[in-house]
Amino acid sequence: MKADRERAAEPAHQVVSRELRAGIAAGDYRDGGKLPTEAELAQRYRVSRQTVRRAFQDLVADGTVYRVPGRGTFVTESEGQYLRHHGSIEDLMSLSSDTTMEVLTPLHRRADIDAASRLRLDTDIVYTVAFRRIHEGVPFVLTTVYLPEHIGRHIAGRTEVGAGGASSHTVIGLLEPHLDSPIVEAAQSITVSAADTEVAAGLGCEPGHPMLRIDRLYSDTTGRAVDLSVSYFLPEHYTYRVTLRRSNR
Numbered sequence: 055m056k057a058d059r060e061r062a063a064e065p066a067h068q069v070v071s072r073e074l075r076a077g078i079a080a081g082d083y084r085d086g087g088k089l090p091t092e093a094e095l096a097q098r099y100r101v102s103r104q105t106v107r108r109a110f111q112d113l114v115a116d117g118t119v120y121r122v123p124g125r126g127t128f129v130t131e132s133e134g135q136y137l138r139h140h141g142s143i144e145d146l147m148s149l150s151s152d153t154t155m156e157v158l159t160p161l162h163r164r165a166d167i168d169a170a171s172r173l174r175l176d177t178d179i180v181y182t183v184a185f186r187r188i189h190e191g192v193p194f195v196l197t198t199v200y201l202p203e204h205i206g207r208h209i210a211g212r213t214e215v216g217a218g219g220a221s222s223h224t225v226i227g228l229l230e231p232h233l234d235s236p237i238v239e240a241a242q243s244i245t246v247s248a249a250d251t252e253v254a255a256g257l258g259c260e261p262g263h264p265m266l267r268i269d270r271l272y273s274d275t276t277g278r279a280v281d282l283s284v285s286y287f288l289p290e291h292y293t294y295r296v297t298l299r300r301s302n303r
Contacts, residue, residue, distance in 0.1 A: 066101050067108035073099070074109065075118060078129055089119065089127045157219035158196070158256055159184035161210060169200035172271065173279045181206025183215045183225070186256050194291040196256040199225045200282040208232035226272060226281055235274035237281070243269045244294075253286045264289065 074089065083089055090098070095106045110127055113119040121127045161183040170178045181201040186193045209228050214221040226237055247267040254261040265286040272281040287294070 066099075066105045067112065070095065070099050070101065070106060070109035071112040074113060078118060083129045087129045088125075089129070091126065153187045153189045153222070155185050155187055155214070155219070155221055155223055155225075156193075157183065157185045157215060157217065159198075160217040160219065161206065161212075161215040163203065163206065163210075166200065169282055172282050173200060173202055175202055177203065179203045181210065184252075184256075185215075185219075189291075192291055193257050193288075195285050195287045196253050197283055197285040200284075201225075201229075202280065205229060205233070205280055225283070229281065233274060233280060235276050235278075237272050238275050239273045241271045241273070245269075247286065249286065257286070257288055259288060266292065266294065268294070 074095075077083060089095075092103045092106045092110070095101075095109075096103045099106070110119065110121065113127075114121060117130055119127050119129055159182075161181055163179060163181050165178045166180050166182065167178050169180050169182070173180065181203060182198060184196070184198045186196045188194070209215055209225075209232070212228060213219055214223045214228060215225070230237060245267045247265050249257070249259055249261055249263040249265050251261050253259075253265065254263060266289050268285045268287065270281075270283045270285075271279055272283075273279050
């Protein structure tokens with residue numbers, strides 16, 4: 055309920071821009087395709103044209119679309135890469151809208167001192183699952199997720215994270231209905247790394263291939279860590295984009 059209230063408080067132009075990004079990522083508007091007009095979108099989302107104009111400004115600022123005076127707004131060509139704009143937890147959850155999660159190592163319980171430390175646990179026991187994501191038949195990222203034991207139990211036995219599991223879900227999307235408090239934050243670090251043998255086998259590249267590594271530690275409204283994900287992205291098949299804004303003074 056609280057998560058619903060927080061989403062309801064999201065500014066209208068951000069709701070529109072997020073929905074349009076999801077539609078673009080899902081292929082509703084192909085590269086170079088024209089988006090609906092301001093008037094059409096204002097009617098669809100029941101907002102003012104000024105709100106739609108502000109949403110378009112956000113999309114232009116992060117390079118998702120471009121505008122041609124007198125002609126309209128068009129999707130920026132992504133040159134065959136999977137393009138994802140991240141600006142909120144909802145954007146991360148929306149990976150399920152246009153990619154497939156294919157499990158490589160099913161969810162299981164084990165001792166992992168490093169993951170438990172990063173999750174700020176009093177025990178070394180975690181649940182972990184490894185999977186790759188596929189977009190239009192091409193695997194572009196291999197992710198290992200670590201969960202506190204009391205949280206991992208909620209999805210233990212789910213086919214989506216079991217052996218051979220393949221679905222359109224995200225792990226945080228599977229988890230959130232079972233959490234006492236919603237996920238509201240993801241502390242993120244981005245580094246460059248080389249593919250080890252496991253990553254190389256999962257993504258079909260050579261060991262040592264340069265990778266984009268993104269670690270995310272998800273926390274709920276109480277500040278408790280609920281999910282640690284470590285992802286290796288193939289840079290030739292993935293573009294990462296985020297919008298930074300000045301805070302109000």
